[in-house]
Amino acid sequence: MLPDALILPVIRAALAEDLGRAGDVTAAACIPESARMRARFAARKPGVLAGIACVPLAVLELDPKASIALKLKDGDAFEAGAVLAEVEADARAFLSAERTALNLLGRLCGVATLTRSYVEAVAGTGARIADTRKTTPGLRALEKHAVRCGGGVNHRFGLDDAILIKDNHVVVCGGVVEAVTAARAHVGHLMKIELEVDGLDQFDQALTMVAEGRGPDVIMLDNFNNADLAEAVRRRGDQRVVLEASGGVNLTTVRGIAETGVDVISVGALTHSAPVLDIGLDAF
Incomplete structure (x- = not known):
């Protein structure tokens, strides 16, 4: 409760x-x-x-x-x-x-x-369904609780409990490597870092950093098609980084996304369109 x-x-x-x-x-x-x-x-x-x-x-x-x-x-x-x-x-x-x-x-x-x-749409794939911060102002705690009641998991609650480096952060920082390096230098060992990438070229840069022990904990694959999602999963191999698919997810597409092997699928519609x-x- x-x-x-x-x-x-x-x-x-x-x-x-x-x-x-x-x-x-x-x-x-x-x-x-x-x-x-x-x-x-x-x-x-x-x-x-x-x-x-x-x-x-x-x-x-x-x-x-x-x-x-x-x-x-x-x-x-x-x-x-x-x-x-x-x-x-x-x-x-x-x-x-x-x-x-x-x-x-x-x-x-x-x-x-x-x-x-x-x-239920992704049952048996191993993928988990997560919410986003696209919640009704003032109702976030209640709506994120409702997501858990439905069997989903919560993404970050706000701007203060996890680092999420998005495309605009990358642009201002000068690139993926620079943004992740700055984030790592700023936070302690308990703060998770997620990096949003918009293509396999950025994904490869992030994956190299993961292999070197200085990369993000989670890589968000933003608006990737299913073929590129599956390729990212293949390239990740057994490296310890969570792969999250995001963007354009609906009940028609979510099963195919899950079957690519990603770990998490974040769905803004859970709260902004229910x-x-x-x-x-x-x-x-």
Whole structure:
């Protein structure tokens, strides 16, 4: 489970945005002050669960005495019609919190479900599916958690936890060798270095550095065709460097990319293009 401390600021910001300056005027006008209600969060489509903690955290923020029963856990697959959670709470509070809970739950389940589709598409190849930093601002920790729920792995979380030398860094530094050498001189032994290359000529330069013990830990093969990906894998041989394929990956192409023998396939679409999963709320 994702720590509550990472979710609560998102919940509180979303509730504040929704409640605005005057609170839920509809609930205040229509719902008796003492009314309570029971409701179910139910899936309208099949999918993979992620972010179920958003339900109790959103509801309890407005009704600390609410009762919430979670029926499934993050990472579980479910069919259409599955009940994900049941709530009994103050009616005004619950009706004010429901959209925040549904927005986050649908978004995160959508990311987990799409990720699971990619993971299943490469099953048996040995390749792992990874996310990118192409996340919704403010939701990165939640969306990357959803990727893990779907069976994927996380790339770096931000600019501070790994060095990723991209094409523009290489240009400014004056070349692949210069960029990697500068990075190695700057960081300690625990910081990983990844280098993006855009062709086999740059790949060979990086591979020479790896053989000399001064190269990157990971080489990203950016927008390589499958033939060049397979050639890079062949040239790598048994040298200890991770090969990551990136660029233009979709559910139609990902299996062929995986079959070239790369270790990791990073897919921005997991977070920037995942459709929201349809989850409804039904009072009973």
